[in-house]
Amino acid sequence: MFEKLQAPPPDKILSLISAYAEDTRPNKIDLGVGVYRDETGATPVLETVREAERRLLATQKTKSYFGMGGDPAFCRAIVPLIFGTDAPSDRIRALQTPGGSGALSILMGFAAKLTKRIHIPDPSWGNHAAIAKHSRLEILRYPYFDAATSRVNFPAMKAALEKAEAGDLVLLHGCCHNPTGADLSREEWSELADLLIEKKLLALVDLAYQGFGDGLDEDAWAVRHLASRLPEMLVASSCSKNFGIYRDRTGAAFVLGKTSQEAAVAEAQVMMEARTGYSMPPDHGAAVVRIILEDEALYAAWRAELETMRSRIADLRRGLAESFRRRTNSAAYDFLMESRGMFSLIGVTEEQAKRLRSEFGIYLVDDGRINIAGLKEDQIDTFVEAVVTVKG
Ligand SMILES: Cc1ncc(COP(=O)(O)O)c(C=O)c1O
Known part of the structure; x- marks a missing residue:
C-alpha cells in the first residue's frame, strides 16, 4: 500500500x-x-532548569498517570504566569499540553466543534494554518503586516475582521509576532477587544514567546487585557522558549468561560481532544516548570x-x-x-x-x-x- x-x-x-x-x-x-x-x-539548559531537574530526581516517587489535563499543580501554577494575579481565575481552566503546538492543536480541535472558520494573520507561523487545516477549519487570512513600513497594518487588519461572522475563531499572536516581530500597541489591542466583543468573535491567543519582548508581565498584557474584557476566549501558551525546554514539550491550553460551570464543560471537551490525540501530556518539562514556579527563590x-x-x-x-x-x-x-x-x-x-x-x-x-x-x-x-x- x-x-x-x-x-x-x-x-x-x-x-x-x-x-x-x-x-x-x-x-x-x-x-x-x-x-x-x-x-x-x-x-x-538554564541553571534553574538544571536545579529543578535535580530536585525532581531526588523527590519524585512515582511516574504513574496524571489525567488528560496533566499535573493539576502545574495547571494551578501556570495560570497566574499567563493571566496575572488579578485573573478571573474561577472562569479559567488550564490543561498541560505537549508544547504550544499541542495546545493549539487541542484548542483548534475543540473550536471546530463550535465554529467552521478561523482567521489567521498574513503572515503567520506556518503551523497555524497546518493545524487549522488538520482540524478541518476553513482558513481565512487577515492582512497584518505592511511590508512597506515593516509595521502592523492595523486599519487593514480591523477592516478584514469587521467582515468576520459571529462565532468565527480569530488567531492572534499575544506578543513577539512570528515571523514579523511586529506587535499591536496597547491602544490597538484595546480597539481589537471592542471589535471582538461587538462582532462576537472567539479569540485564540498564541503566547509562545512570553518574556522575550518587553518582559514577562508586559508580554502578557494583551492576553490579560482580553481576559478582563471578553466573555470567552482560548489561549495556547508555550514553555519551550522562555524555559528553554524545547524538546521536553511543555505548554498549556486555557479556556476562559462566561461562568465557572461553562468553563468546566469546555475544559472537559478540550480534554476529549487530548484523549484522542496523545491521551496525556509528557510530564518531565511540566514538573520542572512547576518546581520553578512554586519556589520563590528559583x-x-x-x-x-x-x-x-x-x-x-x-x-x-x-x-x-x-x-x-x-x-x-x-x-x-x-x-x-x-x-x-x-x-x-x-x-x-x-x-x-x-x-x-x-x-x-x-x-x-x-x-x-x-x-x-x-x-x-x-x-x-x-x-x-x-x-x-x-x-x-
Ligand atoms: C508562534 C508560535 N506558536 C507556537 C509555537 C509552538 O512551540 P512549541 O510547540 O515548541 O512549544 C511556536 C514555535 O516555534 C511558534 O513560533
Missing part, C-alpha cells in the same frame, strides 16, 4: 538546519531555526535568566538597526529596534535569501525571516553588508 504514497514537501526550516550543518565555511551564520542562542551560539532566578535572554535580543536589535543606519544612511531598518522577540522579516526576496545562503553562508528562511538571536555581536556588520549587497 505504501507505494501509493508521495513524500510530503520538505519542511523549509528543517531543510535549512541540514543545509547549514553540511556547510563547511567557518564564518557561516545560522539565522534559520527558531531557538534562542547565547553569545557563543549555544542553546543552553522563580526569581529563572526570571533573571529569562531577562538575560531578553536583553541580549534587545541589544542585538539595537546593534542591527544602528549598523544598518551607518551603512545605508537611512532609518529604513529602525523597525528592527521597534519590533519584538526573536524574529523579523529583513525584506529580502526568495532569490536574495538564496544568494545570502550561497554567497555569504547566511542561512535565513526563504521569506526573509531572521532569528536575531542567531547573530553574534561581531557578525552584525558582516550580516548588514551582505543584506545591503544582495538587495543592490
Whole structure:
C-alpha cells in the first residue's frame, strides 16, 4: 500500500538546519531555526532548569498517570504566569499540553466543534494554518503586516475582521509576532477587544514567546487585557522558549468561560481532544516548570535568566538597526529596534535569501525571516553588508 504514497514537501526550516550543518565555511551564520542562542551560539539548559531537574530526581516517587489535563499543580501554577494575579481565575481552566503546538492543536480541535472558520494573520507561523487545516477549519487570512513600513497594518487588519461572522475563531499572536516581530500597541489591542466583543468573535491567543519582548508581565498584557474584557476566549501558551525546554514539550491550553460551570464543560471537551490525540501530556518539562514556579527563590532566578535572554535580543536589535543606519544612511531598518522577540522579516526576496545562503553562508528562511538571536555581536556588520549587497 505504501507505494501509493508521495513524500510530503520538505519542511523549509528543517531543510535549512541540514543545509547549514553540511556547510563547511567557518564564518557561516545560522539565522534559520527558531531557538534562542547565547553569545557563543549555544542553546543552553538554564541553571534553574538544571536545579529543578535535580530536585525532581531526588523527590519524585512515582511516574504513574496524571489525567488528560496533566499535573493539576502545574495547571494551578501556570495560570497566574499567563493571566496575572488579578485573573478571573474561577472562569479559567488550564490543561498541560505537549508544547504550544499541542495546545493549539487541542484548542483548534475543540473550536471546530463550535465554529467552521478561523482567521489567521498574513503572515503567520506556518503551523497555524497546518493545524487549522488538520482540524478541518476553513482558513481565512487577515492582512497584518505592511511590508512597506515593516509595521502592523492595523486599519487593514480591523477592516478584514469587521467582515468576520459571529462565532468565527480569530488567531492572534499575544506578543513577539512570528515571523514579523511586529506587535499591536496597547491602544490597538484595546480597539481589537471592542471589535471582538461587538462582532462576537472567539479569540485564540498564541503566547509562545512570553518574556522575550518587553518582559514577562508586559508580554502578557494583551492576553490579560482580553481576559478582563471578553466573555470567552482560548489561549495556547508555550514553555519551550522562555524555559528553554524545547524538546521536553511543555505548554498549556486555557479556556476562559462566561461562568465557572461553562468553563468546566469546555475544559472537559478540550480534554476529549487530548484523549484522542496523545491521551496525556509528557510530564518531565511540566514538573520542572512547576518546581520553578512554586519556589520563590528559583522563580526569581529563572526570571533573571529569562531577562538575560531578553536583553541580549534587545541589544542585538539595537546593534542591527544602528549598523544598518551607518551603512545605508537611512532609518529604513529602525523597525528592527521597534519590533519584538526573536524574529523579523529583513525584506529580502526568495532569490536574495538564496544568494545570502550561497554567497555569504547566511542561512535565513526563504521569506526573509531572521532569528536575531542567531547573530553574534561581531557578525552584525558582516550580516548588514551582505543584506545591503544582495538587495543592490
Ligand atoms: C508562534 C508560535 N506558536 C507556537 C509555537 C509552538 O512551540 P512549541 O510547540 O515548541 O512549544 C511556536 C514555535 O516555534 C511558534 O513560533
